[in-house]
Amino acid sequence: MLTNVVGRIFLLKNFRFSQNLNSNINPNLSLLRKWRNSANTVFSRRISLEAKKADQDGFVPFLEMMRCRRSEASKSVLVQVQSAQSYKELHSYCSTFGTVNNIFHYTAGGEQLHFLIVEFSKESEVQQLLTYSSHVNDFEGIPVQTNFLWFKASGRKSKLKQSKSIKLDIENGNCIPKEEDIREALRSCNNISEQISTLHNITTLNEVATRLRFLTARQVEMCLLGLFPNAIAYPFGSSVNGFGKMGCDLDLVLRLAGDKISGESRLVFHSKALNGYDRSISQRHMEVMGDLLQFFLPGCTQIRKILQARVPIIKYYQQLTDVECDLSMSNMSGVCMSDLLYMFGSIDERVRPLVFTIRKWAKEVGLTNSSPGRWITNFSMTLLVLAFLQQPDNCPPILPTFNTLIKNAGSKDKFVTEDGINCTFLRDIEKLKYKTTNTDNLESLLKQFCEFYSSFDFSTKAVCLNEAVSITKPEHSPLYIVNPLERGLNVSKNVSLEELEKFKYELRNATWILESQEKKTSNWGILEMFESKRKVYPSNSVIPSKQGRLMEVSKLFDDTEQTQESVIIKNENVEKEIQQIRTDTNQRIRNIGNNIRKVSRQKSRR
Incomplete structure (x- = not known):
C-alpha cells in the first residue's frame, strides 16, 4: 500500500511537470522538447488514474516514505543491458521468476552504458532470481552477490515470448538537464513566478534518480548481510529531504543493528565488547568498510577514506548508478534533520521552488561552493529561507516554528539518538492542521527574502527556526544560524565575515534587479539574477525601512x-x-x- 502511495505522488509530480511544460514553453524548442520527452515524462497509460488517486492519498510522512523506498529497492535489481530496447527480452526473462511491476531505463558513462531497473512484486522473487544467477570465473572477478547484474546475450535464438503490450515506464530517466536547456525554458516563461516553478520542476530529483539512490544504499546492506543481517544504510540529506536536484550527492549513515532493539528473548548473540567509546575504533570500522567497497563491491570506485575528520566518512563514486556517495557510521541526527526539512517543504507548495531558486542564485554568483570552506553551504542557505518564511513581521507566516512541531508531537514521534540529541517533533503535518493565510506569489516572496536579509542585523542577531524571532548571538561568529535539533550549535560557524558581506552585497544586487526590470530582455527575471556576478549595481539600492520597501525606478529619474x-x-x-x-x-x-x-x-x- 505504501509503495503505491509514494509511486502515485511521484507520478503526479511528473504529470504536473509535463502539463506545465506543455502550457508554458514554446513548442518550437525542439531541443527542450527532446529532453523533456526523454528525461521526465511518464507514459500516459497510467498517469491520469494515478494522478487522480495521488490527490486523495495526501501527505506521506518521512519515515513511511523511507520504508516504502527501501522496500522498493529490496524488490528491485539493476541490470546492465545492450540498449534500451533490451527491456522486452529482459522483461520476459524476469517474468519467469515472478511478477514484474515496473521497468525504468537510464544511461551512464556519457550515455554509452544502458541500465534497467526491474521492480518485482515480492522480495522473495528477487531472492529467487539472485539464487539462479551466476558469477563470472574466479580469475575474472570477485564472486560477490548484490542487486547489480548484467544481462548477457543468449548463445542461441531466444525462445522467450515477448509481450507487445509491455512498455518502459521511463526511458533515459537519469538525464541531467543541460544549463542551456534550463535557460531556454526560463526565457519562455511569462513571469518570474513561473520561472521559479519551472526551475524547480526541471531540476528536482525525478523517480529514476530517487530509486537509484536507494538501490545504491541497498547494495551496501547486501554486502553486510552475512555478519549483519539487520544492517540498514539510511539515505539522508538532499537525496530524501525534498530539496535535492538532479546529480546531487548521496549521504548514507550505516547502522549495523538497524532498527532492531533488545527484546524479551533469553538468547543473546555473543559479540565483541566495546570498552566505552573510542574514536580510533570507529575509524578502524570505517577503514574496513572502505576496503569492502574498494575490493568487493562492483561499481564502487574512487574510494577516499577521510578518517581524521570530526565525523569519519568514506567518499566513493558508484559508477553503475552514477552517484557520488558519502558513507558514515555516525548517529541518526542527520536522518532526523532530513525528516524536519522534508516536512517544512511539504507544508506549502511554494517552499521548495523558492529554495531551489535561491540556492541556484547563490551558486551562480559564487556564494556557495561544492567544496568545504569559509562560504555559506546549501544547508545554511536552506535554513535561511525557511527562517524567513516563518517571520510574522513581513506578512502572515507561511511556515510554523519548530517549537510548534515539538508541542504537537505525539507518543509515536519521540526519538532520542544514542548521543542524547532529542529529535522529538510531530512527523505528520496532517495532524498539525496548519494552514497559512499568506497568498503572496513566488516573485513577491523572492523579493521579500532579498530585502529581509539585506537589512538583517547579522552583527548582533542570530537566525533561529525554533521560534520566529531573531535572538541575540551567543558568540561572535559573523553568521549564526541555530541548529534546530542541537540549539547550542551554529551550523554556519565556518562562514567568514568577508563571505557574509558578499552575501549582503549580492542580496542588494538581486533586489535591484527584481525591482528595476521593466521589460523582458534575452536574460530577464531570475536569469538576470544569475548573471549579476559579472555586473555591478548601485550599493544603495536597498532602503532599510519596511514601509518604503524599495524606491520605484521611475522616481529615480x-x-x-x-x-x-x-x-x-x-x-x-x-x-x-x-x-x-x-x-x-x-x-x-x-x-x-x-x-x-x-x-x-x-x-x-x-
Missing part, C-alpha cells in the same frame, strides 16, 4: 522641482561636511606641528 530641490539640499549638506572635515584635518596638523616644536625646544634646553 523624476525631474520634478521637488526632486531637484532635494538634490541641491543634499549637495549643500555634502559640501558642508567636506568643509568641516578639511577644517578638522588642518587643526590636527597644526596641533601635531606645535607638539613637535615643543619637543624640539625641550631637547635643546637639555
